[in-house]
Amino acid sequence: MSVTTLPSRGHALRQPGWLARLFDYKPFLIVMCLAPAIGLLLVFLTYPLGLGIWLAFTDTTIGQRGIYIGLENFQYLLKDPLWWNAVFYSIFYTAVATFGKFALGFWLALLLNNHFPLKSLIRAIVLLPWIVPTVLSALAFWWIYDPQFSIISYLLVDVLHLRDSNVDFLGSPWPARFSLIAANIWRGIPFVAISLLAGLQTISPSLYEAAMLDGATSWQRFRYITFPMMMPILAIVMTFSIIFTFTDFQLVYAITRGGPVNSTHLLATLAFQRGIAGGELGEGAAIAVSMIPFLVFATLFSYFGLARRKWQQGEAND
Amino acid sequence: MTEVTAHSTNVASATPDTMAWDSRTRRVVMIYLPLACFVLILLFPFYWMAITSFKPNAELLNYKEHNPFWITSPTLAHIKHLLFDTSYPRWLKTTMMVAIGSTFLSLFASTLAAYAIERLRFRGSPYVGLGIYLAYLVPPSILFIPLATVIVQFGLFDSPLALILVYPTFLVPFCTWLLIGYFKSIPYELEECALVDGATRLQILWRITLPLAVPGLISAGIFSFTLSWNEFIYALAFIQSGANKTVPVAILTELVTGDVYQWGALMAGSLLGSLPVALFYSLFVDYYVSSLTGAVKE
Numbered sequence: 001m002s003v004t005t006l007p008s009r010g011h012a013l014r015q016p017g018w019l020a021r022l023f024d025y026k027p028f029l030i031v032m033c034l035a036p037a038i039g040l041l042l043v044f045l046t047y048p049l050g051l052g053i054w055l056a057f058t059d060t061t062i063g064q065r066g067i068y069i070g071l072e073n074f075q076y077l078l079k080d081p082l083w084w085n086a087v088f089y090s091i092f093y094t095a096v097a098t099f100g101k102f103a104l105g106f107w108l109a110l111l112l113n114n115h116f117p118l119k120s121l122i123r124a125i126v127l128l129p130w131i132v133p134t135v136l137s138a139l140a141f142w143w144i145y146d147p148q149f150s151i152i153s154y155l156l157v158d159v160l161h162l163r164d165s166n167v168d169f170l171g172s173p174w175p176a177r178f179s180l181i182a183a184n185i186w187r188g189i190p191f192v193a194i195s196l197l198a199g200l201q202t203i204s205p206s207l208y209e210a211a212m213l214d215g216a217t218s219w220q221r222f223r224y225i226t227f228p229m230m231m232p233i234l235a236i237v238m239t240f241s242i243i244f245t246f247t248d249f250q251l252v253y254a255i256t257r258g259g260p261v262n263s264t265h266l267l268a269t270l271a272f273q274r275g276i277a278g279g280e281l282g283e284g285a286a287i288a289v290s291m292i293p294f295l296v297f298a299t300l301f302s303y304f305g306l307a308r309r310k311w312q313q314g315e316a317n318d
Numbered sequence: 319m320t321e322v323t324a325h326s327t328n329v330a331s332a333t334p335d336t337m338a339w340d341s342r343t344r345r346v347v348m349i350y351l352p353l354a355c356f357v358l359i360l361l362f363p364f365y366w367m368a369i370t371s372f373k374p375n376a377e378l379l380n381y382k383e384h385n386p387f388w389i390t391s392p393t394l395a396h397i398k399h400l401l402f403d404t405s406y407p408r409w410l411k412t413t414m415m416v417a418i419g420s421t422f423l424s425l426f427a428s429t430l431a432a433y434a435i436e437r438l439r440f441r442g443s444p445y446v447g448l449g450i451y452l453a454y455l456v457p458p459s460i461l462f463i464p465l466a467t468v469i470v471q472f473g474l475f476d477s478p479l480a481l482i483l484v485y486p487t488f489l490v491p492f493c494t495w496l497l498i499g500y501f502k503s504i505p506y507e508l509e510e511c512a513l514v515d516g517a518t519r520l521q522i523l524w525r526i527t528l529p530l531a532v533p534g535l536i537s538a539g540i541f542s543f544t545l546s547w548n549e550f551i552y553a554l555a556f557i558q559s560g561a562n563k564t565v566p567v568a569i570l571t572e573l574v575t576g577d578v579y580q581w582g583a584l585m586a587g588s589l590l591g592s593l594p595v596a597l598f599y600s601l602f603v604d605y606y607v608s609s610l611t612g613a614v615k616e
C-alpha cells in the first residue's frame with residue numbers, strides 16, 4: 001500500500017512541468033477550451049453564412065467562379081412567379097402548420113399532464129414521430145398518400161363509404177399543400193407537446209387551488225392561470241418551431257419535390273433545386289438569403305409578441 | 319378549534335368526492351378518448367410502415383381480397399432484397415460512422431466550451447454563450463449552398479468526413495447549452511476543494527466535473543446521435559456517390575427508381591433505418607425528455 005502511494009506523492013510534490021503550468025494559466029486554458037467549438041462554428045457556420053450572402057450577389061455556377069453582379073439575382077427573383085409562389089407557400093405552410101402544431105400540441109400536453117396509468121409509456125410513445133428520421137416517416141406518408149393504394153382513401157371509400165373515388169392527395173396543388181402540412185403537423189406535435197408539458201409541470205398547484213377556492217371554472221383556470229404562465233416557454237418553443245418550419249426541406253423534398261407544377265415548393269426546396277440540382281449557386285444562394293428577412297421578422301414577432309405579456313404582468317425578466 | 323379542523327377536513331374530503339362523480343364518464347370523454355386518438359394517429363404511420371415491409375406484393379396492391387390492416391402471409395422478401403441486392407448495409411455503416419464521429423467531436427468541443435463558459439468565467443463569457451446559442455438559430459437550409467462550396471474548397475466533397483465536420487454546427491450549440499445547465503447544477507465548492515488540494519484545472523474537469531456531469535453527457539450524446547442520424551439536407555447536398563450515402567438520403571435517392579415504386583422495399587428500408595434510433599431512444603427515454611425540456615428551459 002505504502003509502496004504504491006509514496007512515488008505518486010513524490011510526483012505531486014515535484015514542480016509541475018511547463019506544459020502543466022501553461023495549461024493552468026487561465027487565459028491560455030480559456031482559449032484552448034473554446035478553440036474547438038468556436039473554430040468549428042466559425043469555419044462551418046459563420047464563414048458559410050457570409051459566403052452565402054456574397055454568393056447571392058454573384059453569378060457563380062458549379063465549376064465556375066462568378067463575378068459580382070449586384071442585385072441582379074434578387075431583381076430576377078422578384079420577377080419570378082415561382083419564387084413568389086414559394087414565398088407564399090412557405091408563409092402559408094408555416095402559419096397553418098404552426099397553428100396546428102400548437103393547438104394540438106398544447107391539447108396533448110394538457111392531456112398528458114393528468115394522472116393515468118402507463119403515463120410514462122404513453123409519453124415515450126408520443127415522442128416517437130420526432131425521434132425517427134423525418135425523411136423515413138415522410139416516405140411512410142408518401143405511401144399513405146398514394147393515389148391508388150392510399151389507406152385513407154381505402155377507409156373513406158371502401159369502409160366508411162363516404163366517398164366514391166380515391167382522394168387525389170398529391171396530384172393537384174391545394175390537396176398536395178394540405179397533405180404536406182398535415183405531415184408536418186404530425187411530425188411537430190410531439191416536440192411541442194413534450195416541451196409544453198415540461199412548462200405545465202412547473203406551474204405550482206397552489207395557484208389552481210386558490211382559483212378553485214375562488215370558484216373559477218376549468219376554462220377560467222386555463223385562461224387566467226395556465227395560459228399566462230405558459231407564455232414564456234410558449235414564446236421560445238414557437239420561435240424555434242417557426243424557424244424550423246419556415247426553412248423546412250425534408251418533408252417537401254421527400255414527398256412531392258415541389259410538385260405538382262411547382263405548387264408546393266418551399267424556399268428551401270427551391271433553393272436546392274436551383275442551387276445544387278440546377279448548378280446556379282448564385283441564384284440558389286439568393287433564394288436562401290431571401291429567407292433571412294422573413295426569419296428575423298418571424299423570430300422577433302413570435303418572441304417579443306408573446307414574451308411582452310410577461311413584462312406587462314410585472315414579472316422578473318429572466 | 320377541533321371543530322374547525324374537523325370541518326375543514328370534511329370539506330377537503332368532500333371536494334374529491336364531488337370531483338369523483340363527474341370524473342368517471344367525464345374523464346373517459348375528456349382525457350382517455352382524445353389521448354387514444356392522439357396515440358393512434360401518431361403511431362399509425364409506423365404501423366403502416368412495419369406492416370408494409372412484411373407484406374408480399376400481391377397483398378400490398380390488392381385491397382379487395384386482403385384486409386390492408388393485416389398480413390395473411392408475411393414475407394421477408396423485401397428485407398432480403400434490401401440487405402442483399404442493394405448497398406443498404408454499407409449505407410447503415412456510413413450513417414453509423416458519421417453519427418458516432420460527429421457525436422464525439424461535438425461532445426468534445428461542447429464540453430470544453432461549456433466548462434470554459436460556466437466554470438472558468440471570464441469577462442464576456444455570457445456573450446460567448448449567447449453567440450453559441452444564436453448559432454443554433456441559423457437553419458441548415460440557409461447554409462447548405464455556401465457550405466457546399468466550402469466543402470469543395472477543402473477537397474471533402476463526397477466524403478463522409480465532410481458530414482462529421484459539418485454536423486457539429488448544429489450539435490455544438492445544443493450540447494453546449496445543455497452542458498452549461500448541467501455544470502451549473504454541480505456545486506462549485508467541490509472544485510474549490512480540489513484547487514486547494516493542488517489539482518490543475520484540467521484535472522478538475524477530468525476527475526471531478528465530468529464524472530458528475532455524466533447524465534448531461536449522456537443526454538447530449540444521445541441527442542447528437544439522433545440528430546446526426548436523421549440529418550438530411552447536408553447529406554443530400556455533399557454526398558454524390560451511391561456508396562457513401564447515409565441511410566435517409568440513400569433510401570430516397572437510390573431506392574426510389576422509375577415509375578413503379580417498390581413500396582415494400584422502401585418501407586422496409588425506412589423501418590430498418592428508424593430502428594437504431596428507436597432502439598436507442600427506448601433505452602434512454604428519460605434522458606431524451608430531460609434534454610429536450612432542459613434545452614428549452616435554458
